[in-house]
Amino acid sequence: MRILTCASSNATCAAKGQAVEANPDIAGIGVILGFLCTTCIAFFIAFAVLFLQRYDKIVTLCRRLFTNNRDEYEQNRDPYWRSAEFWSKVLSKNLLAFSDTQLLTGLAIQFTAMLKHCDLSIYHFQVVTELAFLTTVTHLLTLVALRDYFVKYRWINLPRVFFMLGNLALLGYTSFVAYSYDLAGLDLSASLACYYKGVRPSAKAAFGTRWAGLLIGAIGGHVTVILAMYIFSGEGSTNKKWWFRLGALFRTWFVAPVYATYGIIMAGISLRQTQVLGTPPVTINGDETRWGFGQFLPLLLLALPLFAGWESFWEEKDWHDPNRYSRSTRLRGESRSTVDVFKLAQSPNLNQQSPEDISLTDVHIHSNGPSPHGTPRTRSASRVALTSHPTRIPDPHLPVPSLPASPAMRPRSPSRFEERFSR
Structure with a gap:
């Protein structure tokens, strides 16, 4: 059985030299x-x-x-x-x-x-x-x-x-x-x-x-x-x-x-x-x-x-350049939560250093943008600095003094969305 057929075609097949x-x-x-x-x-x-x-x-x-x-x-x-x-x-x-x-x-x-x-x-x-x-x-x-x-x-x-x-x-x-x-x-x-x-x-x-x-x-x-x-x-x-x-x-x-x-x-x-x-x-x-x-x-x-x-x-x-996609410039205006401490795991000399020899490392935590249900969220920034100077490790049994709370860090009342979610 032929699949491709042109039975209904009226083409003139005997003529030669036709115009195309x-x-x-x-x-x-x-x-x-x-x-x-x-x-x-x-x-x-x-x-x-x-x-x-x-x-x-x-x-x-x-x-x-x-x-x-x-x-x-x-x-x-x-x-x-x-x-x-x-x-x-x-x-x-x-x-x-x-x-x-x-x-x-x-x-x-x-x-x-x-x-x-x-x-x-x-x-x-x-x-x-x-x-x-x-x-x-x-x-x-x-x-x-x-x-x-x-x-x-x-x-x-x-x-x-x-x-x-x-x-x-x-x-x-x-x-x-x-x-x-x-x-x-x-x-x-x-x-x-x-x-x-x-x-x-x-x-x-x-x-x-x-x-x-x-x-x-x-x-x-x-x-x-x-x-x-x-x-x-x-x-x-x-x-x-x-x-x-x-x-x-x-x-x-x-x-x-x-x-x-x-x-x-x-x-x-x-x-x-x-x-x-x-x-x-x-x-x-x-x-x-x-x-x-x-x-x-x-x-x-x-x-x-x-x-x-x-x-x-x-x-x-630029395979060795981590910023070749300009990610750092995009993160300035976006809602994000970035912890740079993960870069420590990629450092080749990290495992060879003692806790007293760790170089200065900053840990930034940024939070910006609206919270759920439109509740305003305060922008906080905390910096943890690990100095290279030798410091004594405090005794875990001693009480740790607490810092006075700033006005921005005072507890706030939960929103309606948070009350419903906690139930």
Whole structure:
């Protein structure tokens, strides 16, 4: 039973060289540039992360190959923000943000094509396939470059992996249609409804097209990383076997670069045959290079990963600064109860000091704001000072003199709310 049919469509399937109506939502200038820019940026970030993660090993290898220095290289991490480890963490979060952005846009454009399959032309459906092809390049590079992160937090990343596989499954189907339309005797300008109304080619015949390379590269690369995440993720003997390490090297330095390069080049060649980047092979009624809200939005989405990278830079750079969020300035006007004595527990020298050697420590207790049921509450401030001078500990059996109560600290009558609550 066929799920996608276009029995009610009145498309002319025998004619060739028909005019195709413009569709900026799929082949608009902002959509195409947004997908291309995201994939190209993710391509360079992914290989930068792979290089930075292995910076010490690469320098050590170059030393031993081209010099007489056999010592293992260890980078100076002072200052930390100039180290390879710092930039690896910052760019990793940036790469993950780019991958998430394309995960949503890739699913959105493929769902749009599936819902409007009876109204689209084969030409525009092929553009959808090329754009979705670019998303799998970004996802595969992210999985390979951030493999340790995905393995360590595999259950946290399970929804992300699930949507990646869903996007890959949709691409497997849409690419089958887009790359085998000519086997059904259809023209590129024909309506996609003709494909669903006519005789569809077999999978064996379509496997000789670009569909085979996409399936082998994309599915193979994704599956190897996912298997390492959920099946071979233990610390047992698998991680120490030579064939496992050889497979990891093959995946990282052969499958991922070859598939990414192939995907960007082939998608770029196909997208050059659009109205945005070149001359389309069909006649298009309308202008797909006109800017509008739907064209600005994909490019503006590029700012989200850039914001994530900017935030990650300062978080990693100022990780040792407890006031980097300016909490002290916010607490001045808020209702709070703060006891700074808890900082004593974080002092590394606290356990090494005697009670007579404790440095000066202030304990502030502030209380401001209305009390329950609108009862006015007096603002009190108490300071406990522990001096570093040796003092005698008083005898607990001796009576402790009491200080005279100030007018502000005199007992007050309970409010109605407090009387009801005490009952």
